[in-house]
Amino acid sequence: MKKKVKARRWIQIAFFVLAALIAVNHTLAESGMAIPFVAEASLHAVCPFGGVVTIYNLITTGTFVQKIHESSLVLMLIVFGAAILVGPIFCGWICPFGTFQEWLGALGRKIFKKKYNRFIPYKFDKYLRFLRYLVLIWAVFITAWSGKILFADFDPYYALFQFWTGEVAVTGFIALFLVVLLSLFVERPFCKYACPYGAVLGLFNLIRIFGLRRNADTCISCSACDKACPMNIPVSGQSKVINHQCISCFECTSTDGVCPVAGTLEFNTAALKGGKDEN
Amino acid sequence: MKIKGLTAGLTFIVLMIGGIVISVATGYWATESSKEPVKYETGDFAGEYNPADIRGSYSFQDIENTFAIPVETLAAAFGLSGEENPEAIEIKVFEDTFGIIDGMEIGTDSMRYFVALYKGLPYTPEEDTALPRPAIAILRKEGAQSADELAAAEAKSVTLDNFTGESAAAATEDHDETVLAEIKGKTTFAELYDWGLTAEQVESVLQMDAGPRTQTVRDFCMEKGIEFSTVKDPLQDLLDSL
Numbered sequence: 001m002k003k004k005v006k007a008r009r010w011i012q013i014a015f016f017v018l019a020a021l022i023a024v025n026h027t028l029a030e031s032g033m034a035i036p037f038v039a040e041a042s043l044h045a046v047c048p049f050g051g052v053v054t055i056y057n058l059i060t061t062g063t064f065v066q067k068i069h070e071s072s073l074v075l076m077l078i079v080f081g082a083a084i085l086v087g088p089i090f091c092g093w094i095c096p097f098g099t100f101q102e103w104l105g106a107l108g109r110k111i112f113k114k115k116y117n118r119f120i121p122y123k124f125d126k127y128l129r130f131l132r133y134l135v136l137i138w139a140v141f142i143t144a145w146s147g148k149i150l151f152a153d154f155d156p157y158y159a160l161f162q163f164w165t166g167e168v169a170v171t172g173f174i175a176l177f178l179v180v181l182l183s184l185f186v187e188r189p190f191c192k193y194a195c196p197y198g199a200v201l202g203l204f205n206l207i208r209i210f211g212l213r214r215n216a217d218t219c220i221s222c223s224a225c226d227k228a229c230p231m232n233i234p235v236s237g238q239s240k241v242i243n244h245q246c247i248s249c250f251e252c253t254s255t256d257g258v259c260p261v262a263g264t265l266e267f268n269t270a271a272l273k274g275g276k277d278e279n
Numbered sequence: 280m281k282i283k284g285l286t287a288g289l290t291f292i293v294l295m296i297g298g299i300v301i302s303v304a305t306g307y308w309a310t311e312s313s314k315e316p317v318k319y320e321t322g323d324f325a326g327e328y329n330p331a332d333i334r335g336s337y338s339f340q341d342i343e344n345t346f347a348i349p350v351e352t353l354a355a356a357f358g359l360s361g362e363e364n365p366e367a368i369e370i371k372v373f374e375d376t377f378g379i380i381d382g383m384e385i386g387t388d389s390m391r392y393f394v395a396l397y398k399g400l401p402y403t404p405e406e407d408t409a410l411p412r413p414a415i416a417i418l419r420k421e422g423a424q425s426a427d428e429l430a431a432a433e434a435k436s437v438t439l440d441n442f443t444g445e446s447a448a449a450a451t452e453d454h455d456e457t458v459l460a461e462i463k464g465k466t467t468f469a470e471l472y473d474w475g476l477t478a479e480q481v482e483s484v485l486q487m488d489a490g491p492r493t494q495t496v497r498d499f500c501m502e503k504g505i506e507f508s509t510v511k512d513p514l515q516d517l518l519d520s521l
Contacts, residue, residue: 041310078298147493250284
């Protein structure tokens with residue numbers, strides 16, 4: 001593992017701890033025992049997806065849906081801005097629930113070795129990946145319909161960081177259990193098949209400024225990039241990788257990740273030197 | 280131009296911190312609802328906070344900050360002086376703490392009613408809203424209400440000695456779903472329709488077009504300058520008749 005991908009690990013840990021601290025502190029604040037210098041906001045208030053589901057309400061009534069505030073909208077815009085530049089880097093570097101699944105995945109990898117994350121043939125799997133758009137449509141629709149964030153009742157992320165509060169629905173715990181179980185077989189199952197926010201951010205892969213480009217002239221076809229990709233994207237078969245599932249983790253690249261040939265796989269604004277964008 | 284992972288990660292963090300700092304500096308950043316009720320726009324009380332807009336999420340401290348009623352007075356009025364952090368008590372706990380006593384309810388509306396009387400501000404409480412006896416005693420000594428208003432409040436008083444700990448939720452356990460469809464401050468138009476009312480029925484009570492589905496009826500009333508309590512009961516009657 002190269003040094004800079006280790007940086008991703010540290011940033012992931014930092015944001016996981018931050019999210020956990022905010023969640024715990026919100027509970028403590030309600031009983032007047034808040035930890036000094038830690039935000040007392042609710043988890044909903046610091047979730048950028050809240051900004052997405054409240055848009056309809058903002059347009060039609062000028063108000064936010066219950067439990068969502070201006071902070072969610074600000075964070076949503078920041079994440080969108082970053083996604084225009086480098087794609088869903090929020091998913092790969094920041095999202096605490098993605099990090100949680102990666103940690104479970106490390107356990108799954110020890111159990112299943114090379115078979116891990118390869119249980120579902122990609123020719124079928126690539127269609128299953130569109131399920132998260134159905135979840136997105138449903139989450140936005142029921143929020144617009146009810147004015148409440150009903151998705152929280154099915155949200156494993158909310159269940160993980162609020163399990164002690166008594167506010168988590170049984171369906172949330174079931175969703176969390178399923179994600180934990182599936183993470184032992186598949187890397188980031190929630191991100192791949194069900195995350196509505198990942199679905200939104202995934203679309204930015206189609207328009208991102210820094211695209212993932214492969215130089216076919218220098219590529220030695222070792223397929224290390226394919227094996228390293230947590231989202232099972234067949235990187236080695238394309239010159240310009242445009243895939244709605246990319247999470248900008250940089251694990252495949254020659255700048256930070258597993259690609260052994262310098263200048264062969266990079267996030268770049270133009271075709272790599274000596275190569276060209278073919279698709 | 281290429282970008283490396285660490286650069287991308289740090290750029291995101293800088294963007295995030297910068298975005299938050301800018302939104303804080305411009306006063307847009309908020310992680311909770313504003314704890315300031317709307318103000319009367321016209322009439323004798325123009326410019327003063329309207330107790331009708333007090334929300335369940337307000338704490339006693341928020342009430343003190345906006346209506347200048349000391350936390351100690353509020354705690355004494357609702358029999359909560361013995362609590363460890365009375366300033367942090369949120370009004371929404373009333374429903375679970377007191378619930379229904381003698382068929383009347385001590386809830387968020389009780390605080391609205393108490394504040395209105397204490398400050399001498401106009402407010403029509405909901406029909407089943409109750410005030411605890413200590414609140415009446417405080418109003419008698421310190422309230423700015425008229426004698427008639429005090430008499431009306433006394434008629435809505437309940438004694439906390441009779442408080443059995445039976446919560447509103449427990450009290451409705453034996454009732455069917457129709458009874459559970461109870462209009463509260465956070466009830467949206469969508470919920471009214473989900474419970475079986477038609478848009479025509481709702482509009483006949485409002486005497487105007489209803490608001491968007493996701494808007495609460497109370498917010499709609501505030502926006503249109505209607506007392507929520509004047510539409511709540513007719514709507515509840517319609518629901519009960521379903």
